[in-house]
Amino acid sequence: xxxxxxxxxxxxxxxxxxxxxxxxxxxxxxxxxxxxxxxxxxxxxxxxxxxxxxxxxxxxxxxxxxxxxxxxxxxxxxxxxxxxxxxxxxxxxxxxxxxxxxxxxxxxxxxxxxxxxxxxxxxxxxxxxxxxxxxxxxxxxxxxxxxxxxxxxxxxxxxxxxxxxxxxxxxxxxxxxxx
Amino acid sequence: xxxxxxxxxxxxxxxxxxxxxxxxxxxxxxxxxxxxxxxxxxxxxxxxxxxxxxxxxxxxxxxxxxxxxxxxxxxxxxxxxxxxxxxxxxxxxxxxxxxxxxxxxxxxxxxxxxxxxxxxxxxxxxxxxxxxxxxxxxxxxxxxxxxxxxxxxxxxxxxxxxxxxxxxxxxxxxxxxxxxxxxxxxxxxxxxxxxxxxxxxxxxxxxxxxxxxxxxxxxxxxxxxxxxxxxxxxxxxxxxxxxxxxxxxxxxxxxxxxxxxxxxxxxxxxxxxxxxxxxxxxxxxxxxxxxxxxxxxxxxxxxxxxxxxxxxxxxxxxxxxxxxxxxx
Numbered sequence: 434x435x436x437x438x439x440x441x442x443x444x445x446x447x448x449x450x451x452x453x454x455x456x457x458x459x460x461x462x463x464x465x466x467x468x469x470x471x472x473x474x475x476x477x478x479x480x481x482x483x484x485x486x487x488x489x490x491x492x493x494x495x496x497x498x499x500x501x502x503x504x505x506x507x508x509x510x511x512x513x514x515x516x517x518x519x520x521x522x523x524x525x526x527x528x529x530x531x532x533x534x535x536x537x538x539x540x541x542x543x544x545x546x547x548x549x550x551x552x553x554x555x556x557x558x559x560x561x562x563x564x565x566x567x568x569x570x571x572x573x574x575x576x577x578x579x580x581x582x583x584x585x586x587x588x589x590x591x592x593x594x595x596x597x598x599x600x601x602x603x604x605x606x607x608x609x610x611x612x
Numbered sequence: 613x614x615x616x617x618x619x620x621x622x623x624x625x626x627x628x629x630x631x632x633x634x635x636x637x638x639x640x641x642x643x644x645x646x647x648x649x650x651x652x653x654x655x656x657x658x659x660x661x662x663x664x665x666x667x668x669x670x671x672x673x674x675x676x677x678x679x680x681x682x683x684x685x686x687x688x689x690x691x692x693x694x695x696x697x698x699x700x701x702x703x704x705x706x707x708x709x710x711x712x713x714x715x716x717x718x719x720x721x722x723x724x725x726x727x728x729x730x731x732x733x734x735x736x737x738x739x740x741x742x743x744x745x746x747x748x749x750x751x752x753x754x755x756x757x758x759x760x761x762x763x764x765x766x767x768x769x770x771x772x773x774x775x776x777x778x779x780x781x782x783x784x785x786x787x788x789x790x791x792x793x794x795x796x797x798x799x800x801x802x803x804x805x806x807x808x809x810x811x812x813x814x815x816x817x818x819x820x821x822x823x824x825x826x827x828x829x830x831x832x833x834x835x836x837x838x839x840x841x842x843x844x845x846x847x848x849x850x851x852x853x854x855x856x857x858x859x860x861x862x863x864x865x866x867x868x869x870x871x872x873x874x875x876x877x878x879x880x881x882x883x884x885x886x887x888x889x890x891x892x893x894x895x896x897x898x899x900x901x902x903x904x905x906x907x908x909x910x911x912x913x914x915x916x917x918x919x920x921x922x923x924x925x926x927x928x929x930x931x932x933x934x935x936x937x938x939x940x
Contacts, residue, residue: 445659446666448745452663452667453741454674455742456743457675465747482622482625485626485629489632493633495745496636497780498659498753499749500744500749502640503639504632504633504636504640506746507633511633
């Protein structure tokens with residue numbers, strides 16, 4: 434439970450810091466810290482129900498600070514968390530290039546889904562090419578920032594007394610036996 | 613039995629969250645269409661309230677860095693800019709004199725009196741404390757809310773032109789949907805030819821002006837102003853300047869690219885116009901500031917008024933324009 438509250442606090446702090454950071458950086462260059470926290474937590478989380486509730490809470494919080502429809506980020510972050518959790522159980526995505534690639538793809542899919550939802554509910558036109566190019570750049574920035582956020586989430590887990598943060602960081606053992 | 617319930621917990625939580633998100637999106641869309649009230653109660657606006665001081669503190673070092681860099685850049689080009697500005701002042705002064713003469717000669721004093729109401733729109737200064745947390749939307753957070761008299765539907769401007777529209781308020785904060793947002797559509801006119809059309813946000817740095825080809829006279833460099841129709845924005849506020857015209861290609865509707873007047877990259881201080889159009893008052897109820905705090909107001913001479921437009925009765929009921937979706 435302690436870890437849940439800590440992750441919620443980290444996610445909310447990420448949203449607020451991101452809002453301040455956006456005043457300095459143009460939109461594509463500003464990493465989506467709120468989404469990064471959700472994805473990185475999803476890769477390490479074990480209890481699905483509590484994690485979904487956490488992602489939903491952070492998503493709805495993002496909706497209050499964004500120009501989106503209320504519930505848009507809520508829905509998408511729940512889906513992002515679930516996909517991270519499922520992918521994290523099948524593959525080792527906790528660090529390095531796999532993590533960068535996964536976050537890049539997840540951010541891009543997140544943008545497409547956000548555009549589709551806006552189009553469905555508000556009957557708006559499709560995003561222009563310039564926005565998509567910015568979206569790809571944004572996904573790349575998110576991917577590059579992911580290892581740092583993942584490290585922060587891991588440290589938070591360790592600090593909260595979650596052994597998972599340490600013991601399962603390298604789950605693949607060597608098959609070579611000592612002679 | 614507990615194991616069975618535990619297995620069901622995750623799907624149930626997932627379905628509940630998806631259901632809540634869908635319902636809130638549908639409800640929010642209803643609010644946009646004018647069926648609801650968008651002033652948040654304090655318990656729902658608490659995140660906005662908490663965000664303001666933290667974002668201000670977090671932004672302080674970045675702002676200082678940006679200011680220092682901006683001052684250096686300003687110094688580099690200041691001499692050339694000074695020369696350009698001086699020559700522009702001379703031109704503008706001449707133009708101003710000509711306009712005044714034309715007004716007096718054309719007995720337009722009655723029109724000026726009719727527009728007095730526009731000039732006297734109370735302005736509430738506000739500071740931009742945060743930007744949208746998602747790169748897919750364009751909104752900002754300002755440090756004034758419904759306890760200062762700010763309500764959903766109030767236009768937000770700077771001395772350069774229109775910034776956007778208040779979409780949500782909490783007691784001490786408000787969210788402004790920028791004109792750049794894809795959900796923003798404004799009824800607009802070309803200042804020179806009075807050609808009317810719709811100005812849409814694209815989610816990027818430019819806007820799109822849609823107008824009917826046959827009846828319109830639109831050229832690159834034309835200034836786009838609010839038409840005042842629809843009830844969201846007062847008439848005569850500067851929106852942007854046409855930078856390119858796209859070929860109609862046989863279509864009845866032509867599209868022009870518009871550069872916004874406001875420099876959204878340096879948006880710091882804005883003014884909330886504490887007045888909504890008559891049709892918005894029908895939607896949101898009477899526009900009365902909270903009685904316990906008198907808003908810190910500025911007189912409204914910053915509101916640029918299109919002096920060439922013919923006078924129209926402002927109190928007549930107009931077709932209701934939605935904040936985010938509007939079709940010609």
